Amino acid sequence: MLRTLTLLLGSLLIMTAVANTETKAAELDPENTLLLDLKDGQVKIKLMPDIAPKHVERIKKLARDGFYDGIVWHRVIDGFMAQTGDPTGTGTGGSELPDLEAEFNDYNFGRGTIGAARSASPNSANSQWFICFDDCSFLNNQYTVWGQVVEGMDHVDDIKLGEPPKNPDKIVKLQVAADADAKAQAAE
Secondary structure, eight states: OHHHHHHHHHHHHHHHHHHHHHHHHHTOOGGGEEEEEETTEEEEEEEOTTTOHHHHHHHHHHHHTTTTTTOBOOEEETTTEEEEOOTTSSSSOOOSSOOBOOOOOSOOOOTTEEEEOOOSSTTOBSSOEEEESSOOGGGTTTSOEEEEEEEOHHHHHTSOOBSSOSSOOBOOEEEEHHHHHHHHHHHO
16 A cells, blocks of 8 residues: 555656646747757757846847858767857857857856857857756856756757767757747748
8 A cells, every 4th residue: 555655656746747847848938949950859948038138139140040050069078068159160150240248147057058158258259159968067157158958958968079079960950939930830
């Protein structure tokens, strides 16, 4: 009897955790959600305009312009992060837009956190960004956090490693969810 009750309680806890994750994903604002298509599947990213409004605005503009489509993951370090956003694929390039001022915040760089890549200058972020594979709290208050992976982190884990990787993986497509929803509705 006790074993049955324990199993029932455990099942209930698992179902609640799954439901909470699905509810959080369903509650995302499409205008502040990115859909990142990778070779192995789609990643959903929650944007954080409340803590990094200029960075979020920049990422959305570049995504809407198709800037990220086909760009490689040029720096992928096991246990640390995967970096992209350089049209040259070397880690030294960026968009033609001016660099952004830092919007450092207190959000913790944990697994799936996305930050703006930059040079030694705090105000040099442009189009490059990275996704943390693990706890990267040593980056806190030194880089601008602008997003968090909420679904599909397993696809990020599958990005080819290297600095640079041989035959690097590419972003298939990066789009704002509201735009993808509008296209889907127009197609119906």
